[in-house]
Each structure stands twice: as structure tokens, then as C-alpha cells.
Amino acid sequence: MRDIRIALDMMGGDYGPRATIPAAIRAVEKYPYLHLYLCGHSQSIHTFLNKHNALNHPRLTVVHTEQVVNQDERPDIALRRKNRSSMRKALDLVEQDQADACVSAGNTGALLAMARYVLKTLPLIKRPALISSLPTYENEKVYLLDLGANIHQCPETLFQFAVMGSVMANEVEGIENPRVALLNVGEEEIKGSDHLKQAAEMLSKCKHINYVGFAEGNDIFSGKADVIVCDGFVGNVALKTIEGVAKLIISKLRALSEKSLFTKIMIGILMPGIRKLFSKMNPDHYNGASLVGLRGIVVKSHGNASAKAFYSAIKEAVKEAQRQVPHKIKDRVEQVLKDEE
Amino acid sequence: MRDIRIALDMMGGDYGPRATIPAAIRAVEKYPYLHLYLCGHSQSIHTFLNKHNALNHPRLTVVHTEQVVNQDERPDIALRRKNRSSMRKALDLVEQDQADACVSAGNTGALLAMARYVLKTLPLIKRPALISSLPTYENEKVYLLDLGANIHQCPETLFQFAVMGSVMANEVEGIENPRVALLNVGEEEIKGSDHLKQAAEMLSKCKHINYVGFAEGNDIFSGKADVIVCDGFVGNVALKTIEGVAKLIISKLRALSEKSLFTKIMIGILMPGIRKLFSKMNPDHYNGASLVGLRGIVVKSHGNASAKAFYSAIKEAVKEAQRQVPHKIKDRVEQVLKDEE
Numbered sequence: 001m002r003d004i005r006i007a008l009d010m011m012g013g014d015y016g017p018r019a020t021i022p023a024a025i026r027a028v029e030k031y032p033y034l035h036l037y038l039c040g041h042s043q044s045i046h047t048f049l050n051k052h053n054a055l056n057h058p059r060l061t062v063v064h065t066e067q068v069v070n071q072d073e074r075p076d077i078a079l080r081r082k083n084r085s086s087m088r089k090a091l092d093l094v095e096q097d098q099a100d101a102c103v104s105a106g107n108t109g110a111l112l113a114m115a116r117y118v119l120k121t122l123p124l125i126k127r128p129a130l131i132s133s134l135p136t137y138e139n140e141k142v143y144l145l146d147l148g149a150n151i152h153q154c155p156e157t158l159f160q161f162a163v164m165g166s167v168m169a170n171e172v173e174g175i176e177n178p179r180v181a182l183l184n185v186g187e188e189e190i191k192g193s194d195h196l197k198q199a200a201e202m203l204s205k206c207k208h209i210n211y212v213g214f215a216e217g218n219d220i221f222s223g224k225a226d227v228i229v230c231d232g233f234v235g236n237v238a239l240k241t242i243e244g245v246a247k248l249i250i251s252k253l254r255a256l257s258e259k260s261l262f263t264k265i266m267i268g269i270l271m272p273g274i275r276k277l278f279s280k281m282n283p284d285h286y287n288g289a290s291l292v293g294l295r296g297i298v299v300k301s302h303g304n305a306s307a308k309a310f311y312s313a314i315k316e317a318v319k320e321a322q323r324q325v326p327h328k329i330k331d332r333v334e335q336v337l338k339d340e341e
Numbered sequence: 342m343r344d345i346r347i348a349l350d351m352m353g354g355d356y357g358p359r360a361t362i363p364a365a366i367r368a369v370e371k372y373p374y375l376h377l378y379l380c381g382h383s384q385s386i387h388t389f390l391n392k393h394n395a396l397n398h399p400r401l402t403v404v405h406t407e408q409v410v411n412q413d414e415r416p417d418i419a420l421r422r423k424n425r426s427s428m429r430k431a432l433d434l435v436e437q438d439q440a441d442a443c444v445s446a447g448n449t450g451a452l453l454a455m456a457r458y459v460l461k462t463l464p465l466i467k468r469p470a471l472i473s474s475l476p477t478y479e480n481e482k483v484y485l486l487d488l489g490a491n492i493h494q495c496p497e498t499l500f501q502f503a504v505m506g507s508v509m510a511n512e513v514e515g516i517e518n519p520r521v522a523l524l525n526v527g528e529e530e531i532k533g534s535d536h537l538k539q540a541a542e543m544l545s546k547c548k549h550i551n552y553v554g555f556a557e558g559n560d561i562f563s564g565k566a567d568v569i570v571c572d573g574f575v576g577n578v579a580l581k582t583i584e585g586v587a588k589l590i591i592s593k594l595r596a597l598s599e600k601s602l603f604t605k606i607m608i609g610i611l612m613p614g615i616r617k618l619f620s621k622m623n624p625d626h627y628n629g630a631s632l633v634g635l636r637g638i639v640v641k642s643h644g645n646a647s648a649k650a651f652y653s654a655i656k657e658a659v660k661e662a663q664r665q666v667p668h669k670i671k672d673r674v675e676q677v678l679k680d681e682e
Contacts, residue, residue, distance in 0.1 A: 151526060
């Protein structure tokens with residue numbers, strides 16, 4: 001296995017090094033070929049490395065940065081003023097080909113803006129997309145994109161999202177000839193906006209994509225498709241609605257558990273399983289969401305990410321680096337657009 | 342209490358009279374001032390009335406119709422060819438002022454198309470919307486609209502949805518000065534499409550609406566607002582995603598229950614409570630969704646509606662008829678637009 005080098009934004013997320021350091025240590029222990037660049041305040045990083053007896057780990061390199069992008073900082077401000085931040089440094093290392101991928105749990109808007117600025121989109125790609133996988137009823141995975149990288153809508157963008165999603169499902173998840181659907185308000189061909197209908201027509205004509213038609217919101221988890229494509233506005237609302245439902249269920253179960261000692265014990269026993277399920281349903285918490293369509297690999301972990309969630313995001317970055325996802329996307333898009341001419 | 346007359350489409354939904362007859366009987370038993378028109382195949386209706394010993398109920402009037410709108414029928418076809426259907430008859434009775442409201446569990450698309458054609462939109466109203474309430478963490482209710490009556494997007498439509506949602510929350514749910522939010526991909530003012538920003542500007546200037554800003558998908562259940570407004574595409578995806586999550590959780594709990602006799606018993610005990618919660622989260626199943634912005638009251642019950650769900654939809658129609666919701670919407674919209682001039 002060739003060496004994989006990943007740059008981590010150690011300061012991002014609610015917990016900073018407290019969560020990112022244990023995740024980094026666990027990752028290098030798991031992958032003997034993994035080298036990590038730990039970008040952030042060196043003093044703070046050293047303190048936590050010391051705490052975990054990993055000060056002199058040969059595959060953990062501390063890269064000192066002074067600035068931190070705040071969770072509520074405006075993306076345009078972060079882009080202009082925080083070019084000496086841990087987030088920016090992690091992206092710069094990918095751009096300079098010193099790292100194969102980067103992972104951050106920082107401010108999503110700032111990360112998207114910086115990543116686009118630093119890494120640039122792949123040739124022929126109109127817009128990048130945020131993609132992640134969710135579980136289905138049958139314990140399969142379904143990729144959903146765009147989860148909010150941009151809210152622009154056009155048929156060509158949706159078509160390219162389908163191509164990128166298909167590559168991800170194929171390369172990262174190993175799904176042969178992934179079934180791709182467009183998210184719509186009905187399954188009938190006459191439903192939806194004109195740009196959706198145009199995207200559907202483009203997809204059904206494309207021999208490189210296994211297009212299976214429209215899917216509705218309840219089909220996300222039904223296993224009808226391996227990749228579900230929508231614009232970033234709709235994807236973001238869907239994802240956050242799922243997060244909201246998860247919180248609602250947990251709050252209701254908690255209320256139910258207060259009813260009697262019996263229900264309290266029962267729900268206490270079930271809760272870890274339920275929480276685990278929900279964390280899977282919120283991909284952001286689970287294995288991170290990936291920004292695809294750029295010249296480098298960027299994995300976004302949730303701002304709330306624990307060490308475990310950040311570790312999962314690193315694993316995702318390792319997988320994508322091994323499969324050289326950006327190259328595969330570039331090749332596939334070129335191939336598809338060439339055939340179209 | 343003045344008499345309320347409601348026309349029911351007895352043939353709609355998966356179960357037809359098997360579900361709609363018990364619901365109708367329960368409703369007239371509950372409300373002594375309620376008179377129901379039972380539109381559908383008289384023979385089939387009589388059979389079920391007989392079965393429930395309600396053949397000669399003085400407040401149940403059978404209105405014979407020959408045609409039935411199929412669940413998968415195209416709306417435009419239903420509109421053209423099914424003008425002797427139970428669905429159409431129920432709407433006609435409202436239009437002719439013989440009924441104060443109508444309820445159907447039939448084909449949603451067909452109902453929307455027929456309702457618009459038969460009842461027409463209220464003066465000044467650009468487009469009708471499908472609205473329903475969902476539970477919040479704190480056991481309050483939040484109204485969400487549009488759930489898919491139309492997928493057209495424009496600031497004026499969103500603004501009118503906000504007015505109509507505000508009237509519903511105020512009149513039907515009794516919420517004073519309801520807080521209204523626009524569904525967006527972030528809370529910051531700079532987020533979202535231009536038409537959302539324009540709608541936000543219109544709402545923040547309007548003294549008749551208690552506009553509280555943008556809300557995200559996870560805010561639907563958080564109690565941040567009493568009314569959440571979005572276009573029909575986004576609302577439909579959000580609602581169906583909630584339905585998908587509910588099914589996913591139940592399928593996962595079932596899988597978990599297979600693990601041991603212990604978990605089987607525990608989950609068996611919890612399941613009814615969990616199912617009940619989910620039925621509340623899918624308003625369509627629970628109390629129906631209402632089509633607002635028309636000259637009459639139309640409540641849509643789920644195609645899958647049980648007698649209980651159909652009964653809830655009738656109750657919702659009674660409430661709206663008592664509060665004369667269409668009149669209130671008309672007055673409020675006139676008032677708001679007058680002030681704008």
C-alpha cells in the first residue's frame with residue numbers, strides 16, 4: 001500500500017484538539033501507511049499529544065498555524081482574513097501536493113469557500129457538491145448530493161452531480177453500476193421543474209450513468225437508488241430535517257422514559273442503539289461529508305464531532321485518497337462529455 | 342353552535358368506505374351540529390352503513406356518484422374525465438354552498454387540480470398551498486407550508502403563504518401573533534436564493550406578520566417558529582423525508598427486536614408509543630393537510646388513512662369551518678396588501 005498523507009485542521013469544531021488529537025492517534029495506529037499533518041496551534045497540539053503519550057510519533061507532524069476560523073465567521077471574511085489559519089493551511093498542503101486529502105470539522109461555509117478558492121474545481125466541472133452516504137432500510141448505503149455546497153440550480157449541474165455521485169458510490173463504496181435517481185416531488189415524468197426534467201432527459205440518454213428515474217423524499221432510505229441527486233438547497237433542508245427528526249425522537253423517548261421506572265430502564269437500555277442509528281442518519285456526524293468536484297480531497301466532519309466522528313472522517317479521507325477520487329471524477333466527466341459531443 | 346355541513350369523498354384512499362364510514366359515524370356522534378354528505382357509490386356506502394347500524398342516521402346523507410378517481414390517475418385526466426366522481430361531487434357541494442368544507446383521502450394531485458378548478462383561488466391570492474401542523478420538542482405545534490400544492494417559486498407567493506399560515510395558526514390553533522419563519526439553508530441574512538431574500542424583506546416590513554427570520558431544516562421541530570414557510574418542492578421533500586425517517590426507525594427497531602427475546606419484549610411494549618409519535622410527525626396520516634387559499638375548505642387525508650386518520654381529517658375540517666378560515670384569509674390578505682400600497 002502506498003503512503004497516504006492527510007492534512008488535518010486540528011482547531012476546527014467545538015472541541016478542537018481535545019477531539020482531533022485522539023482521532024489522529026487512532027488513525028495512525030490503524031493505518032501503518034498513514035502520515036498526518038496536524039495543522040493548528042503547536043502549543044495546544046503538543047499539550048494533547050503529550051497527554052496521549054504521542055509527542056514523538058514518527059507519522060504525526062505538527063504544522064504550526066496562528067489563526068483559527070470561528071464557527072460563526074462569515075465565509076467571505078474567513079476567506080479574506082484567515083489565510084494563516086489551521087483550515088487554510090490544511091487546504092494549502094493539499095494544493096501544494098504535500099497532502100493527498102484534508103479533513104476539517106470547522107465552519108462549513110468557510111471551508112467550502114476556502115476549498116473552492118485554494119483547490120479550484122476540476123476541469124469541466126461547473127460546481128462542486130457536498131456528498132455523503134446514509135443508511136437504507138436494508139443496511140445498504142445511499143449517497144445523497146448536493147447537501148448544500150451551492151444553491152444554484154441548473155440541469156447541467158445536476159447532471160454532473162449524478163456523474164460525481166456515481167463515481168463515489170462505485171469507487172468508495174464498491175457498488176457496481178450504481179443506480180442514480182433525481183429527487184423530485186413525484187415519480188411521474190411530468191412532475192417537477194423544467195430544470196429537473198431537462199436533467200432527467202440528459203441522464204436517461206447517457207450510457208455511462210445507470211439512471212433509474214425520479215425518487216421522492218421517502219425514497220432516500222428505501223434503497224430505490226444508490227445515488228440520489230438534488231440541488232444544494234433541497235439537499236441541505238432534507239439533511240437538516242433528518243437531524244431534526246432524530247432530535248425530536250430522542251426528546252420524545254426521554255419524555256416517555258420519565259413516565260415510570262419501567263420505561264426509564266427500558267429506554268435507558270435501548271438509547272445507545274437508537275443514538276447510534278441516528279448518528280448514522282446524520283452523515284455529517286458519522287463519517288463526514290465530502291466536497292467533490294475539486295482538484296483535491298476535502299472531508300468535512302461535523303462541528304459537533306467527537307473524536308470518534310473525526311476519526312471516521314479521517315477514514316473516509318483515507319479511502320478517497322486510496323481510490324484517487326478526484327482523478328476518477330475528472331476522467332469520468334471527460335468521458336461522459338466527450339460522448340455527448 | 343351553528344350547523345356545520347361537510348362533504349366527504351367516501352371512495353378515496355386505499356380503504357374507501359371501509360375506513361370512511363366508521364370515521365363519518367364517529368364524527369356525527371361527536372358533533373351534534375354536524376351534517377355529513379357521503380359522496381360515493383350508494384350501494385357500497387349503504388352496505389357499510391348497515392354494517393355499523395347507521396343506515397337511517399338523520400345527519401348522514403348519501404349522495405350517489407358513479408365514478409371514482411384512481412390513486413394513480415393523472416391529475417389532468419381526472420380533471421377532464423371524472424366530473425361525476427365522488428371527489429368532484431364533494432368539491433361541487435362546497436362550491437354550491439351546500440357544504441362548508443370537504444374531506445378526501447383520494448389522489449392528491451387530482452384533488453389539488455379539481456379543487457383549484459372547482460373552488461377557484463380567493464381574490465388576490467396567487468396560489469393555494471398545502472399546509473399541516475407537526476409536533477415540536479415541547480409538544481407545541483408548528484405549521485409547515487407549502488407541502489407541495491405547487492412548485493412555482495416567487496417572493497410574492499412565499500409572502501402570501503406566510504399570511505395564510507399565520508391565519509391558520511391563529512384561527513385554528515389559537516396561537517396569538519404567530520411567529521413566522523422562512524425555511525432556508527442558514528440563518529444568516531445573506532443565505533439563500535434571491536427570491537427568499539426578497540420574501541424576507543417583504544415579511545420584515547409587514548406589520549401584520551410576526552416575522553422571526555430564517556429557519557433551517559432542524560428548526561422545523563425546535564419550536565423556533567409557529568409557522569414555517571417554503572416553496573412546495575422543498576416542503577414536499579421535507580415532509581416525505583420525515584416519512585422516510587419514520588419508516589427507517591421502525592424497520593431498525595424491528596431488526597433490533599429480533600436480537601433477543603428481551604429486546605423483542607421491550608420493543609413490543611414501546612412500539613405503539615413510537616408509532617403514535619410517527620403518525621403525528623406525518624401530518625398527512627394524522628390530521629390531514631389542508632389546502633388553503635381557495636374559496637372553500639378542502640382537507641386532504643392520507644391515501645393510506647385509517648378510519649381514525651380520516652376521522653381526524655373530518656375534525657380538522659369542522660374546526661376550519663367553524664373559524665371560517667377562507668374568509669379570514671381573504672380579509673387578512675386584503676388588509677396586508679392594502680397597507681402595502
